Amino acid sequence: MxxxxxxxxxxxxxxxxxxxxxxxxxxxxxxxxxxxxxxxxxxxxxxxxxxxxxxSKENLFQIIMLETMSRFLLMMSDFLNDEKSSLDKKVELVASNYIDFIMIEPDIPIFMLNEIRNNTESLLNKLPIKDIILNSAFFSQHRELVAKGKIKEPNPLHFLMNMLSLVVFPFIAQPLLKAISETDDKAFKELMQERKKLIPIWIKAMMKAG
Amino acid sequence: MxxxxxxxxxxxxxxxxxxxxxxxxxxxxxxxxxxxxxxxxxxxxxxxxxxxxxxSKENLFQIIMLETMSRFLLMMSDFLNDEKSSLDKKVELVASNYIDFIMIEPDIPIFMLNEIRNNTESLLNKLPIKDIILNSAFFSQHRELVAKGKIKEPNPLHFLMNMLSLVVFPFIAQPLLKAISETDDKAFKELMQERKKLIPIWIKAMMKAG
DNA sequence: GTCTATAGGGGGATAGAC
DNA sequence: GTCTATCCCCCTATAGAC
Known part of the structure; x- marks a missing residue:
């Protein structure tokens, strides 16, 4: 050591x-x-x-921040725009790949969300976030399923929030959750592996329910 | 202004x-x-x-941090330990009251989670987190329902994570979500109000599913 | 391109008057 | 208790030698 x-x-x-x-x-x-x-x-x-x-420090930071956010956005875009796969399949893709990604770079989610809070939109407006997410196959598929009555809650934002919440939040709250439950690093990783399979099942059940 | x-x-x-x-x-x-x-x-x-x-600044910070965390913990404890109410009812309590709380003090969740990350447990060990959460009526009720086969996923940590995720994460990711969807402050607050009712329904569906 | 030395300024903390 | 004035360290940034 x-x-x-x-x-x-x-x-x-x-x-x-x-x-x-x-x-x-x-x-x-x-x-x-x-x-x-x-x-x-x-x-x-x-x-x-x-x-x-x-x-300058400021300039170096801007460069890093822009790259990190672009990387995140590109990854999201890949998952959400895969035309071939169903909505269910996309949820599986996001859960599985995104959990793998955060396991490798666990600091990124809280870093991004925290710095966005301070930089208040200055950075967000430099990236085509809206286009990439809102015009994604993911959202149009969601709209279709709502029209067909397969999904109860019509607002796609709730759907997106739920998916990201279930995937990302446990990592952000990791130190707190570990302290609460006396879970060590190995056990925590196993929990996250389990969630790759559980989250798609849960999401499916939620869509039918409310 | x-x-x-x-x-x-x-x-x-x-x-x-x-x-x-x-x-x-x-x-x-x-x-x-x-x-x-x-x-x-x-x-x-x-x-x-x-x-x-x-x-010193450091000392003042420790005092504030300890108070904020105690306050959060006490609130959680109140919800999770109410002996009279069912588990379903507790989920409603947490969702509704905690969303109200964060609406009034939106900075607290990300502040706490962020500072915990840096202070690495020094602070967490000063508080009886484990006792309060793990020995709560909430957890014992969860155990009972698992035994009765009413809840599929037996790990209570998944259950706690899911509840907190669905409630807290949207606030932490608020600036990002607003940027994605062109949602203004008023509309965002309405979304959160809707979630008070939706989250308990979703949680119930998840428990039966996986 | 890479270093040493140093300027310049900001921020936490204290001395001492009132 | 509260203020003004000031210290001093630490951190960013630059000048200038190699």
Whole structure:
């Protein structure tokens, strides 16, 4: 233990190493609590070089934030727009893939939601969020099923909220839930694996009920 | 508009006014992004006085954090331990009251979850979280219904997660959801009102399904 | 491109008058 | 108790050598 693994690979450019470190530290601590020193140390360089490449902490943050959000959005778009699959299948896709994604990068959800709160829309307006989500196959399929009477609650926003809630929230509340239930890391991961199968079943039951 | 309402009431003690301001600012911006100057200004006093009463920013934060978490825990405990009501009824209680609570103080959930992430358990261990939640009537009722075959998924943690997810997550993701769907504040509040009735119905359907 | 040294400023905390 | 003035550290950013 001890000795943290630093991000000093020889086969990447300095710029990329700084970005990788910035991403890691920003995601873990958020903008305000992050010091450029931490990023520089993690990347194995000094602050001067960081500013040489990225001008300022603020600017570096904007770059990371934009990339992280684009990545998230692109992933969502892929799942929600797959024309071939049914709505049920899409729920399975989102649950399974998104849980896998968050397991690998557990800091991203709370990081994004927290920074969005502060940046109040400045960033949100730079991305075509509305187009991607609202015009997705996911939403039009939902509309069809509502028309056919297969789904009771007609508002697609409730549907989207429910799906994201059940998938994402347990990770955001992870420390609290662990403390409540004396669950260790291994057991928690198993719970999340179970949810990959359970969430689609639950969602299906909800659609019929209310 | 303009002119922010400052917290300068004559009928409270200075100490209480500082605490009220600290609570407001910490909740909104988190520990790292908060400056003691902001708190002092909001309370209508200066930093010297803040340190006279509370010694340090860190100490003031600990006090606020502990109070906020205690308050949250006490509320949960009240809902989950009401011996008279059925499990279904408890779900209604939590959904309805907790949504009302968050509407009044929308910053609390993400504030708590975010600061818990940084403080890593130091604070969680000061509170009797486990006892209050795990030994609650809520959990024993859940166990009974599992035994009777009325609930399919036996793990009470899934049940707790689902309930909290459906209630809390939409508020945490509020800015994102608003951006996605072009929902304004009024419409969003109506959605949350609808959820007070919908969540208990959904939960009931989920229990039977998986 | 990368470093050392340092400027510049902001923010938490304290001394001391009232 | 409350204020003004000030200290001092830490952090971002830049100047300038290599």
């Amino acid at each position: 001890a000795k943290k693994k630093l991000n000093i690979e020889k086969d990447t450019t300095t710029e990329d190493r700084i970005k990788a470190s910035a991403r890691a530290v920003f995601h873990r601590k958020g903008f305000a609590a992050t010091r450029t020193r931490d990023i520089a140390e993690d990347a194995g360089i000094n602050i001067a070089l960081l500013n040489y490449y990225f001008r | 303009a002119k922010k309402k400052l917290n300068i009431e004559k009928d409270t003690t200075t100490e209480d006014r500082i605490k009220a301001s600290a609570r407001a600012v910490f909740h909104r911006k988190g520990f790292a992004a908060t400056r003691t100057r902001d708190i002092a200004e909001d309370a209508g006093i200066n930093i010297a006085l803040l340190n006279y009463y509370f010694r």
